[in-house]
Amino acid sequence: MREIRLVGSRAEGRAIERSDWDFRVDTSDFPGIAEALPRLLAPLEPLSQQWDRLSPYQCWMLMLRGPVKVDLIFPDVPHADEPPWEVSAATLEGIDAHFWDWVLWLSSKDARGMRELVARELDKLFLHLLAPLGVSEQPASIDEAVSAYGAARARVEGALGVEVPRALENEVAPVF
Numbered sequence: 188m189r190e191i192r193l194v195g196s197r198a199e200g201r202a203i204e205r206s207d208w209d210f211r212v213d214t215s216d217f218p219g220i221a222e223a224l225p226r227l228l229a230p231l232e233p234l235s236q237q238w239d240r241l242s243p244y245q246c247w248m249l250m251l252r253g254p255v256k257v258d259l260i261f262p263d264v265p266h267a268d269e270p271p272w273e274v275s276a277a278t279l280e281g282i283d284a285h286f287w288d289w290v291l292w293l294s295s296k297d298a299r300g301m302r303e304l305v306a307r308e309l310d311k312l313f314l315h316l317l318a319p320l321g322v323s324e325q326p327a328s329i330d331e332a333v334s335a336y337g338a339a340r341a342r343v344e345g346a347l348g349v350e351v352p353r354a355l356e357n358e359v360a361p362v363f
Contacts, residue, residue: 189213194260205295205362207256217245217264224259234355235284240269241311248288254358256291271315276347279340283351286316286336287359290329294362297329305329333363 195209196202214220224247228236231251239246245261272282289312297305312332313325320339326332344350 189215191259203295203298205291205298207258207292207295209258209260212259212261213263214261217261220261221245221247234358235288237281237284239266240272240285241315242266243268248285250284250288250291250355250358252358254287254291254355254362256288272319274319274343274347276349279343279347279349280351282316282320283340284355286312287355289316290333290336291359291362293329330363333360 190211190213192198192211193208194211196206197208212220225236228249231249233249233251234254235248235250237248239248239258242260243266245264245266247259247261249257249259251257272278272285274282289308293305293308293312296308309326309329309332313322317326317332317335317339320336320343322335322339324335326335340351
């Protein structure tokens with residue numbers, strides 16, 4: 188590890204209550220750090236943690252109680268966008284974590300009045316998460332996305348015979 192430093196709105200003094208915590212991580216051993224992240228972060232008792240599927244560089248997303256979103260950004264390690272999620276019993280929990288992480292981040296942008304960004308991200312959210320779950324109409328707001336997601340997830344849980352833990356939803360949903 189060479190350096191970890193706070194970046195983004197929190198480092199620049201522009202943060203609002205829902206702002207995430209972005210940390211730039213510079214390392215000469217990305218594979219070693221990447222493998223160790225879940226173990227290293229376990230003492231924080233994350234509600235979820237996973238790689239960002241749509242970042243141009245590797246980014247480890249972490250959701251903590253509060254709700255608090257933390258991103259560990261590795262700007263020297265490029266990452267190509269991954270395709271939309273494929274829904275299965277094995278991927279549903281990851282989809283759920285990605286959804287709640289995304290809408291919490293998006294809510295901070297919405298609170299700042301960044302309407303064009305929110306609209307673009309809702310388009311991506313629909314393509315990558317909601318449509319694969321069977322949602323047929325693109326949401327026009329975060330509230331619509333949350334509603335559509337809840338109904339679609341319930342249908343998929345029933346069809347697959349699985350249930351996603353609700354701890355992350357219970358932390359994030361009250362924000363809306």
